[in-house]
Amino acid sequence: MSDLSPALKPCPDRQPTFMLDASSDANRTLARRYKTLYGHETVTLCGRQGVGEPPIAAIFTTFVYTSGSDCTSDIACYSTVQLQVPNGNASHSGILSGPGEVSLSVNPASMLQFGSAPDLPAGLFLTRGSVSLPSAPTTPVTTQGSAEQLYLGNRGCLLALDLGSGLALTQGEPGHRQLQIKRNLRMRETAVFAPSFAPPRDDGISYQGDIVRVDGDATLDEGAVLKLAHSPHPLVFPATGLPVLQCKGTHAGRLVVQPQPQWYRTDWVGDTLHVFNRSQTLLSGRTSVPPTGHFGSAPVVADGAALIYPDSGQCEDAIEWIRAGSLNFGAVETEAVHSGDLSGEARLTVSTPPGKGQAILACNVDLPAGVLVTGAGSLLVCGDAARTPFTLYGPLICATRIASVRVETGKLGVSTGCHPAAQTLCILGDLDVSASGLLCLSLVLDSESQSVVAADHIAIGGDARFDRGASLALDNYMLGLPIPVDGLPLLTVSGHIHGPAPELIATIGLYLEWQASTLYLRQIGRGASGERHGG
Numbered sequence: 001m002s003d004l005s006p007a008l009k010p011c012p013d014r015q016p017t018f019m020l021d022a023s024s025d026a027n028r029t030l031a032r033r034y035k036t037l038y039g040h041e042t043v044t045l046c047g048r049q050g051v052g053e054p055p056i057a058a059i060f061t062t063f064v065y066t067s068g069s070d071c072t073s074d075i076a077c078y079s080t081v082q083l084q085v086p087n088g089n090a091s092h093s094g095i096l097s098g099p100g101e102v103s104l105s106v107n108p109a110s111m112l113q114f115g116s117a118p119d120l121p122a123g124l125f126l127t128r129g130s131v132s133l134p135s136a137p138t139t140p141v142t143t144q145g146s147a148e149q150l151y152l153g154n155r156g157c158l159l160a161l162d163l164g165s166g167l168a169l170t171q172g173e174p175g176h177r178q179l180q181i182k183r184n185l186r187m188r189e190t191a192v193f194a195p196s197f198a199p200p201r202d203d204g205i206s207y208q209g210d211i212v213r214v215d216g217d218a219t220l221d222e223g224a225v226l227k228l229a230h231s232p233h234p235l236v237f238p239a240t241g242l243p244v245l246q247c248k249g250t251h252a253g254r255l256v257v258q259p260q261p262q263w264y265r266t267d268w269v270g271d272t273l274h275v276f277n278r279s280q281t282l283l284s285g286r287t288s289v290p291p292t293g294h295f296g297s298a299p300v301v302a303d304g305a306a307l308i309y310p311d312s313g314q315c316e317d318a319i320e321w322i323r324a325g326s327l328n329f330g331a332v333e334t335e336a337v338h339s340g341d342l343s344g345e346a347r348l349t350v351s352t353p354p355g356k357g358q359a360i361l362a363c364n365v366d367l368p369a370g371v372l373v374t375g376a377g378s379l380l381v382c383g384d385a386a387r388t389p390f391t392l393y394g395p396l397i398c399a400t401r402i403a404s405v406r407v408e409t410g411k412l413g414v415s416t417g418c419h420p421a422a423q424t425l426c427i428l429g430d431l432d433v434s435a436s437g438l439l440c441l442s443l444v445l446d447s448e449s450q451s452v453v454a455a456d457h458i459a460i461g462g463d464a465r466f467d468r469g470a471s472l473a474l475d476n477y478m479l480g481l482p483i484p485v486d487g488l489p490l491l492t493v494s495g496h497i498h499g500p501a502p503e504l505i506a507t508i509g510l511y512l513e514w515q516a517s518t519l520y521l522r523q524i525g526r527g528a529s530g531e532r533h534g535g
Helices: 025-033
Strands: 009-010 018-020 037-043 058-064 075-085 091-093 103-107 111-114 125-133 135-145 147-152 156-163 167-168 178-181 185-187 210-216 219-221 223-229 243-249 256-258 263-268 273-279 281-283 287-290 300-304 307-308 319-323 325-328 335-338 342-344 346-354 358-361 372-374 378-381 385-392 393-399 401-407 411-413 424-427 431-432 437-441 441-447 449-455 458-462 465-468 472-474 489-493 509-516 518-523
Touching: 009 058, 058 091, 075 111, 111 325, 135 307, 147 156, 147 465, 156 167, 156 518, 346 358, 385 393, 401 411, 449 489
Parallel strands: 037 058, 058 075, 075 103, 091 111, 103 125, 111 125, 125 135, 125 147, 135 156, 147 167, 156 178, 156 185, 178 210, 185 219, 210 243, 223 256, 281 300, 287 307, 300 319, 307 325, 319 342, 325 346, 335 358, 346 372, 358 378, 372 385, 378 393, 385 401, 393 411, 401 424, 401 431, 411 437, 424 458, 431 465, 437 472, 458 489
Antiparallel strands: 009 018, 243 273, 263 273, 441 449, 489 518, 509 518
16 A cells, blocks of 8 residues: 555545556556555456456455356455355456455355465455465464354465464365465364365375475464364374474474374374274263273273262273263272273362261372362362363362362361371462451471471462451360461462451461461461451
8 A cells, every 4th residue: 555655545526446546657558557446345246247447456445256167367466355254156368366365255165265375565464254265375364253264275375374264275186285384383272173084095094184394383272173074983093193284493292183082193193193992991870980990991081971880989980071070989998999091171070078988189180171169078189280270169188289279168178187297288270269258277296395396378379368368277286385486387378369368267276377479377475466367
């Protein structure tokens, strides 16, 4: 638009016609070069037709393609140009070029097909519907989540791709199609890549699939999908996997395989994302943990399963959770242990045993959708859970790392009170304690001096929020034992503190006091004096 702006003036009597000021040689040259100018105008295309005497320049123009129409003109796009297909399929066989941004809005049941590669360095934006491109090596393409599908020809090329819709490669033999992206690829959470695969060979294995090759970086947002054709029997890939995306730059994220994610997974091998078959035992419905502690071949995948743990039972399998499931320790009278790692996309409910029974997760827990703890018994988490948020309606004891904790009607403890040294729980995110929530910390006692020398500690990387009525208890408190003059730090908060400090319950002569971002346990008559809670 910059080379046209000084020369273009709107006619004073009517819009959207533009006129050229012919007072200079440069403007007279423009007048000869641009014989058709559109500005703030809607042009309707019917049938196979051009839009004026070439070359054509479009400025703030909307082109409406009726069903079956084909624009044969080469159009140079300046400023903002819109292409619309209200119904039926249409095509543009001319070349679309220029410094302006071009947006496409197509009826979801329709498609706009380009016969020539567009040359739009400022970008082509698909906001709705579907579009088919042979290639666009000088054009970055962006598709929104409301768009249906972007179709690209075999061995097509794009300058860059920000994908929020579907992507499919067309033409060529299934499984042998390729797309090259010269710069970066971004697949949003609504993005879906649907590759085709070569027919299986005599051994039943498909050895070839469509592939996207990225010269720059590849970023795959959580939720982006690799879509396979639905089949009553899973496709079989080589044991080493089948490449679907290759990236020369940096890469981040993976694709979720749909449908039937229990049959497949994706993972990076070097600079290439592969799709693999899961060689697994699939768990669903109510399933008892076997006496051996193993379900079968690994890895084990749980698809909405409810695992039942026997008394003193132990599950040693690492389990990946595809859909919401549960671990049920309801019949445990002593303790039951899960020692295999728990991971996946699902939210997991852990039902703890009543009475004296204890459930133990002696494993790493990587469940970003969260763990919901219910029941009257205690759940002891021994492994790392740095990416897992917990919501408590039952007791949890943990002295490692967890993502965040919301204490509803449950109890959060750090140790069992029998450790010779104080334990620390690191909460990387926020701690929220409701009016019915309870924090329970243990003291470390020195039998020789008959005094308290240390206490369990919770380090909070985010914010701490306490509803009025939230409480804190000391589970091995003994009346009369002195504590250090400077007090004992119980909570340390890196972020903001919201609400009043929790109430200290079932103690005499002790109180809680905030000092900067640390909550201290102090003894009445000793040490600092400030805002007191409890005692």
